[in-house]
Amino acid sequence: MAAGFSRRFGTADKRHAIMADGRTLLATTLAQLRSTVSTASYQVAVVIRPEDDATVLGIPADLPVLHAPSAAQGLGASIADAVRAVQADPKLSDVDSLAIMLGDMPGIQTDTFSNLISAGCRSQIVRPRYQGMPGHPVLFGRDFWPSLIHLNGDEGARTVIRENSDSLLYIDLEDSGVIADIDTPEQLVQQ
Template identity: 35%
Template sequence: MSVGVVLLAAGSSSRLGRPKQLLVHGGKTLVRRAAEAAVGAQCGPVVVVLGAQAQAVASELAGLPVHTVHNAAWEQGMGVSLRVGVRALDPAAEAALVMLCDQLRVESGHLRALVEAFGRTGSPIVASGYESARGVPALFSRAIFPELEALAPDEGARGVIARDSSRVVEVALAGGGEDVDTTADLSRLT
């Protein structure tokens, strides 16, 4: 089974005032932590979508077996980055595992659990379940790629997940809804 990873790391983090990808947690930048988790999930290839501060973010990925792609229209929103990432995957990929770099509770083991649930159930979407919601990291079968590519520029994958619950399998992720939008979030989640 071929599952590619799309790590979204293109935003400017306007609420934070600086790129959250470069914030340090546990001695590593958030983008490096997320990329290491993706590589540790033992699927791939791992595609990292860059945009704001692309050169600085790319330098944090040095030595990791990841492929970076640049989203020149990153300012338009996450939907554009998803489209760029999905299109950069190997055409043989059966699914895309979409993740963000600011979810500190996401580890390789959780990503592997998503892939295992996909292999076991064949469900077109396997989403993380947290705080009575479903979201990313989430795995989308190739059949769902057209929906991801059709997202409006300012939309994320959550709408695709919510569209039809009958096609979603959920894998619990305790605290998964906690992400980093402010420096206070980073301190609180430490």
């Protein structure tokens, strides 16, 4: 998910913020995600605003891009747009689950993705937890996609998780990256 407006980051677009290694925040997050997912049975796609240029954002040309026409309405609306696009794609009709990953979380360990992906299935919501705190990415089995396409506003998918707590599986991990997103320039400097 990289369609947000990052209002807490100030006037700059945090997707372009430069990390200590010289890459942008979004590029760093995508590289971390792709290093694991490329060997798994998952495909990475980046959700951006309709007016965004994937090349300007540094999104590799081989990564599918999904545009979120409702991005201005918030994260929930962007998730709904993305799930609709995945659900409508006949090439993805056999996909059992999808992961909602935030584009501002570059510190997630590669093992975390593997652990979550191995637990994903059609009838389960899988979420990482670090020292009792829930994190991201969250995997949603296909059974929950009809609920996701009705999201709106900026709450994300919390409502779907809350309403389906009996289908929620927490994976406890020693990875503080699952709770560390970058919302301010000060947090970027601390990375």
